[in-house]
Amino acid sequence: MLRHDLPASLVVFLVAIPLSLGIAVTSGAPLIAGLVAAVVGGLVAGPLGGSVVQVSGPAAGLALVVSELVRTYGWRATCMITLMAGALQVVLGAFKVARTALAVSPAVVHGMLAGVGVVIALSQLHVVLGGQPQRSAVENILELPAQIADNHSHAVAVGVLTIALLVLWPRLPRVNVVPAPLAALSIAALTAGLLGWDVARADLSRGFTDWATPAPPTGDWHGIAGAVLLVALLAGVESLLCCVAADRLQDGPRANLDRELTGQGLANLVSGALGGLPVAGVIVRTTTNVRAGARSRWSATLHGVWVLLFAVCLGWCVTLIPLEALAALLVFIGVRMVNLGTVRGLHGHGELPIYVLTMGAVVVVGLAEGVLLGLGLAALFALRRLTRVSIQVRLEPDDRWHVVVTGSLTFVGVPSLTSSLRAIPAGAAVDLDLNVDFMDNAAFEALHGWRLEHERGGGTIAIDEIHDQWYTTAAASGTRVSAAKTPPRAPDRWWLPRAYRRGGPLSRIPVRHGQTWMPSREGGDETGPHGGAVPDLLAGTADFQRRTAPLVRPFLNRMARTQEPSHLFITCADSRVVPNLITASGPGDLFTVRNIGNLVPRHGAAPPDDSVVAAIEYATAALNVSTITVCGHSGCGAMAALLCGGENIGALPGLGNWLRHGDHTLARYILSDPAGEDHGPLDRLCRVNVAQQLDNLRTHPSVARLVDSGRVQLVGLYFDIGAARVHVLDREGFSPVTTCPR
Structure with missing residues (x-):
């Protein structure tokens, strides 16, 4: 495992360092807090989480929440809120509620992340331009023109260079093995140093002395409790959705979501206690981990080790990074959080308005408010879909009106239902199909009232409930003028x-x-x-x-x-044998030939029969079927005629001529050994006949060539009508087809 996980952990480490520093900057937290969260995400969430490939650490989606908490309560109190949020996640994981988090509409989650990305990009764009971010996204938008017009300093050059490298680096051959964020920050720092640009530098000079122990927050306890709940839920939902996405990226063990939530909770407990940012599963690092070849938890764990060694031994390197380069990295990340692929998928499912409303509300109003508005709209959409009803009314050529009601028939659909039914003229004959999965009392009263009124006016109504008997059951307890369909x-x-x-x-x-x-x-x-x-x-x-x-x-x-059947199915014309029923097949599956006794005339047989031969030729040469099946059945009348020597078909000369093709079957039956068989003579002959017809098929040169080359397989079946059991012919004889466990 380590030969895959070790190099993957190094790749993730190189991605995690710049991202952790950038998220700490936009969160208003000490730079060391981002590295602490990355270390804890690797060393705690890595081995204890529910996914073998997910990588956890500080997440951009939580940056706005943390930034607001830092402004409101201070950094040390924010650490305590992170600690308490972790404890809450552990409790939720113990109660196994992780699956419940997946009930949150993905449109809300993606809209929230997109809104956060827009806010981060707008705020950090001001830093790239050499200015200072405003307090809200709206203010950042309003101040942006002046910022662009007034600031053309070295900071702009560093930011533009960083963004250009982030865009172009993955497209450069050979060198793109180095992660783009690391390359962009390194080249920007080297360029600014060599050219002597006047830029702000990241300050990690005090190293681990910036550590801050958590302190109890002061203020309204309602707001503090809400902050704890918000951090716990946002971090938990983001981690669980990332966990589900990680399962789609790899073929290894599936994730345990309850364990993942517990692992994230423990990581947040430790991160808050050590003065780190909130921890969550991060899709960028997880995707990088999988693509780098990670196979087990060792990759995520080792990446935490490398981050720790970097913070202890090479923390001074951070002071070389221009803050404008980190801001440019955050602008790039923020823009990438508005995922156009997600937008297209949501549009296809009709959920784009939820995404747009959530994103817009997060940008304009705030994170919590935006999420609540998105959840409200998602609930309205779900209610609308659950109560959606389709009503089709049309006049058939026979002057009967055909009404089809499909969906959930509730009070919400009553106006549409009554409007459609009143369009039917009085005295008309109506066929009403109710294909509904639910009907409430309001809908029943409206439908039943219209029915009584229509029948009093001389009309007739035939009600057919295709699935559940909602109308019939309700009408049975009241007065009915004429009978509806009863079960x-x-x-x-x-x-x-x-x-x-x-x-x-x-x-x-x-x-x-x-x-x-x-x-x-x-x-x-x-x-x-x-x-x-x-x-x-x-x-x-x-x-x-x-x-x-x-x-x-x-x-x-x-x-x-065109038709593309895969089977030529030769069976008896007996009315009790229904090929599509006993093979569970549908239109286009079987090319079927039926005749008396499921006989296949031998090549060159007399009297000749071109009908069966023509079907065989067409099926094999034109339709390219892969199997030819001969299916006999119990109690076959044709085989009974063969047993009695044709004495009972004297008045049917055509049938007598046809049954001559069964002479080889009769000869085979006479020569066969009945020992060990408990079937009667007739059913034994029916079974022998199937084997003989398969041999008759091989006498046709075109069929023999296809069978010898492996392009066509011959199959023998026997249908026991009384037992409703299909048997298949193998080397040992006929054996019942086994039922596959579901």
Whole structure:
């Protein structure tokens, strides 16, 4: 592990030094406080946190909070607030509430960080220009023109040089192995020293004597408690989101969020006690760590060791760095915190207004206020989505009105619902589909009242609840003029035979026969030789058109011009065998051939049959299927005819000619050894037939070539109808397909 983690830790160390110093500057804290937080982030949060690759330290997202705390309570009191915030994080981690923090809208978090970045960039831009930052972002914006016009000193040259290096350094070949922040600060310091520029210098001359022990804050305890809560929550949420992002960057062990929150709390306890800045997981250092090849916690821990050695042994080097160069680094970091990739992602999910409001409020009003406004807007958006309802009303060609209500039907959607329903003329026939996941009392009263009024006016309404029975359940406890759909005795699913769906929606759908409308009757009492068969079939197509077609139309539209099935599926024409049902496949998956007995005529067989051969040729040559499956089934009538020598098919000459292709199956059955099998003669013949048809497939030269080259695989299946069990053919015979554990 160390051969990967050691060099990664050095890379992260080189990135951490300038960032820690810069964040300390913008926070109004002693420079040593930034290094203390970096050391603690490595030595405490590194080994104790929940992520193996996350690197913690002072975070730019907390700089505004710390800066305000320093102005309000002083630096030593801010250290005590950091300590207490760490204790609160430890308690929250012990209660395992870390996952709850992920419920905060990422749009709010990213908007907060972007707002913080804008505020930091605006304030430090004044330092780059040789001036002093104002107290608020608005004042910084207003003073910026005058600052640009009046200040053209050496400070500007250092700042411009630093920003130029930060932008261009990663694009330079070979030398970009050195982190850009370190290179920019080093070159800026060297240039300012050689040219003798008049710039301010970072002051770390007293080294660790700048350490400040925490002191209790004085003032309103409500404000102090709010500050502790704010630091704990902001640092915790930022760390946890960084932790989740780190999991996406690496393939190692997944992060334990509760442990991460506890580790961050302990780090803040120690950092506050030692006079350091608040600690949080930092995405810049974490990303650098992963890209540098880190594999374990050793990288984050060792980076803390290197920072400690630097502070003790090489702290004097910091005095060579111009403060304007650190300010330029912070301007660059602040601008980078406004992530355009995040903006595009939020725009795609309709959450961009939350991001913009949070960012703008943080810049104009303040951090806490901006976050609260963002959370409020995110809650309103969530409520709007949860109560969103779609109402579609259209007149069908058969002069029936079709109404589809989708979503959550609550009081919020009642105005839209009643407005849409009142557009339907009195006396009209209406099909009402309720595809709702919830219906409150206000929505039920509005819908039920409209229904009663419409039926009193001579109209008819057929209500079909596609999922839960919200309307039916509510109406059952009151007065109903006509029956709504009641839950069927058996589940109302398309794959059930019609005999099991009597009284369901198919029995009430009127269908057109010629120019006459007639109801569907599943009891077989229609006049004529076929009873209700034609109306039943048309009722099924009507039900498909109303309920299933809207669901499958999008992907059927995409595959309308071409088909790309992966399987040629040859099976019996028996009505009890439904290939898509027993293989859980959909449109476009199976190229299906059905015939009596799932027979495949041998190459050159007499009488010839071009139908099956044509399907095989087309499937293998044009569609490039990868498997050819022959599926037999129990109780096959064709195999029963073979067993009795064709005595019962004398009046069916075409069937007799076709069954001659089963002669090889019968011969194989006679020669087979039934020992050890407990199947009856008929089912044993059905199984033998599957194996024989696979051999028949190999007699076709084109199929044999594809099988020998490995481009096509032959598969044998047997469907036990009574047990609803599929068996697969292997070298040992047929064995049931096992159910994969979920």
